[in-house]
Amino acid sequence: MNKKKKLEFPTAFTVLFIVLILAAALTYIVPAGLYSKLVYDSEMDVFVIEDQEGNTTTVSATQKTLDNLNIKMDISKFKDGSIRKPIAIPDTYQRIPQSPQGIVSIIMAPVQGIMDTVDIMVFVLILGGIIGLINKTGTFDAAIAALSRRTQGKEFFLVIIIFSLIALGGTTFGLAEETIALYPILMPIFIASGYDAIVCIAAIYMGSSIGTMFSTTNPFSVVIASNAAGISFNEGLTFRIISLILAMIITLIYIYYYAKKTQKDRRNSLIYEEMDKIEEKFLKDYDPDNVIPFDWRRILILIIFLVAFPIMIWGVSTGTWWFPEMSALFLAVAIIIIFLSGLSEKEAVNTFLDGAADLISVVLIIGVARAINIVMDNGMISDTLLFYTSSIIKNMNTGIFAAVQMLLFSILGFFVPSSSGLATLSMPIMAPLADTVGISRAVVVSAYNWGQGWMAFITPTGLILATLEMVDVTYDKWLKFILPLMGIIGVFSIVMLVIHTIL
Template sequence: MTSKKKDKKKRQFPTAFTVLFIVLILASILTYIVPAGLYEKLEYDAEENVFIKTDQDGNTTTLPASQGTLDSLNINMDLEKFTEGGIRKPIAIPDTYKNIEQSPQGLLPTIMSPVEGVMDTVDIMVFVLILGGIIGLINKTGTFDAGIAALSKRTKGKEFLLVVVVYALIALGGTTFGLAEETIALYPILMPIFIASGYDAIICIAAIYMGSSIGTMFSTVNPFSVVIASNAAGISFNEGLVIRIVALILASIITLVYIYRYAKKVKMDSKNSLIHDDMDRIEERFLKDYNPEDVVPFNWRRILILLVFLGAFPLMIWGVSVGGWWFAEMSALFFAVALIIIFLSGLSEKEAVNTFLEGAADLIGVVLIIGVARAINIVMDNGMISDTLLYYTSSIIENMNSGFFAAVQMVLFSILGFFIPSSSGLATLSMPIMAPLADTVGLSRDIVVTAYNWGQGWMAFITPTGLILATLEMVDVTYDKWLKFILPLMGIVGGFSILMLVLQTII
């Protein structure tokens, strides 16, 4: 018996940290194998109203901010895209790729990269730690227990409606303004509700993470992806909008049907859950003090605490989509929420502070994963291989058949999305190079924008350099279990997307 237990331990899937460090080492090895290279970059200086061109050696040249300058550099887009703020990051100048001296990332840079990654993502980390502290306070007051009990009574017999509502709201945020990192705040709130409703942790992840992923993948007016990409491609974001809306609706239906089929199996028999062996541990974590037979009353104090907490989310969404907020402002908002909850909680000063610190400490693993994931991108950036990958991929698709061109572009953008996970970064780097290739095969450039958006979003379902490992760490699910759940859906959504792209070339 002891031997069997030892064997089982040996066969356990590695933690999220180990997965990330393996990918980090592979990224470091790539910097030795993939030739280093750079495109010249062009950036608009709004203060001086000039263009600044930077060559591969870092030398800069000031050029007039005119349409003639763009035309002379083979950048086929209107000057207004720059002067009106549509493109704020440096863009790659077509036909300027040049190999440079190899910059392999050896042992020391690789070891240093997680430290640099933590420093680079400290704004996100502060946000997550403050959320952890708030969750600790709300749990201490019994507010979640009371709320779960009240909601469970109301949704009895129609629990999947909760999945649909959560998915739809998050997908709406994803498609309009790129709701992604902000969803981390939702797991501690919704996980207990999903578990109390008879579902497993994977269904909760699917409702939140896939709502965000499908929404951002099939972005319609997201300024951080499709709008920036359209600007960089020299077209209006309205081009291709109808097909993106149709694809979003159909992909959402496909995803919800897939989640429903899995949820139905779990409801029928909990042994059908992919994480059945882990559910006792997960329930202990999220329903530690919850007893449906003995729940604290949902009194005015708890209702007020919940309203204050939930009320912060519409304000956060407004701030990100309209007010120009980012993590510093969101952290400040939730810090203010924490202070209000401490005041309403009735806890003593010492008890409230210790509870906040304990809640924040529970998410230390999550914030460190965010930093290590960033380390992978730092190694690849310092290795100067991102532009090389773009150069090779653009060479592959020149002069292809139109339908094949669109499908292959999506696959190539999904690969590029692994190495350049920033949607705006990939758009400004790749579009000036990729978009003109559509002209050579007689296609509209909006097809390239769509391929970019769908390709990068599709890879986000599983890429370790994205949010998925931080999400899984937060809910105590291993990466291999997520892959078992998501890979069939990933295949379905990928096939559907390629079909829609091919149809777009015909319409």
């Protein structure tokens, strides 16, 4: 008698293609529409307005022009470069001819998505090459052994430190994609400490997600959103800091109980059946009985690699670096490590290429995820969703207004995953609605940030599928872990928003 084949959850690629097809289907159902857009031309010192048919006109870049267009923003925010992306002009939404995305568009979108995200892909591949080199030298194994001896009996302090540092990076400058480099480094340490892969993902991914969700000074989200709403980002800052701290505590408590449960008995792990395979991948060269000396060469390699991260953070936080500069930094680090490794030229180059090859599936997932957004953008439905959602919340009770806004922004965040893109598109439309119900526009900024960040816990168009692919955990297992916490954080955020409306 044949044994019945066990049903398995589909791979990340299949999940993304299912979402891609659903997104294309929406372009047949949701009416196409656009707002007129305004962008500042710094060379000519004029505003350029583009209408729904693509026609452009220029108008003088003055405060009076903004007032006449009902854009409640200070002209200085355009001239000092705070607002660079096109702004949606209130009360200009118009239906346009439907632009449904058919089978050809669905097939082309992943190719276009890969082309659009090639800068991120290069960054990830270079990191993969570096990880391969460092693994080959035995540096990680030696560091794991040393760290395991020092943290024995107090392993959760490592989770707290990593989570808190990443959350700090998320809340200040939007640390997110950069954390992909940390999984190959930290996974062996967590596994050697008795935790499963989900604890490692939670410490890194949720550190970034909670930090970016409850952003305090992140220039790519809360600062741009505040500028686009016509207020200073300092407005509501204290409240956002308090909310961030409370959300971090809630998340750490949740991770702690899961971590202790799995550490006590590995059968309590949500990925118990996959743990042997994951341990084989990340601990294949790690032998606790064969202690590799953490000598000067390995210490120097690790220091050079780790020093690159604060340099990267400095470059990104100053606004002068992005993925090309980060890739160049880590390529320089790779070259230095090759010289320090003691490997032959051929062995070093092949090791680097093998390490990069290990992350091919990760970079392809990043490109396919971008394809979903391309299909929705080409279908011209994002502005329509914004128009409908803004219509829903007019003249609501203040508390309900704030709560519903967060939920609506979580939906919009799926269709417009760029934090700065959603801010510049939605704030000129959404922020003035706060005036109609008599609350601060800072509440709308928080609702935008928290709604988009909350959906990022699970949205396939974000980083989560690339993350799970890197550590060999399926999406359904992540959902089982994160959905209870997502519910807790969602209720907490709504309560805090209601409190915000009465302060």
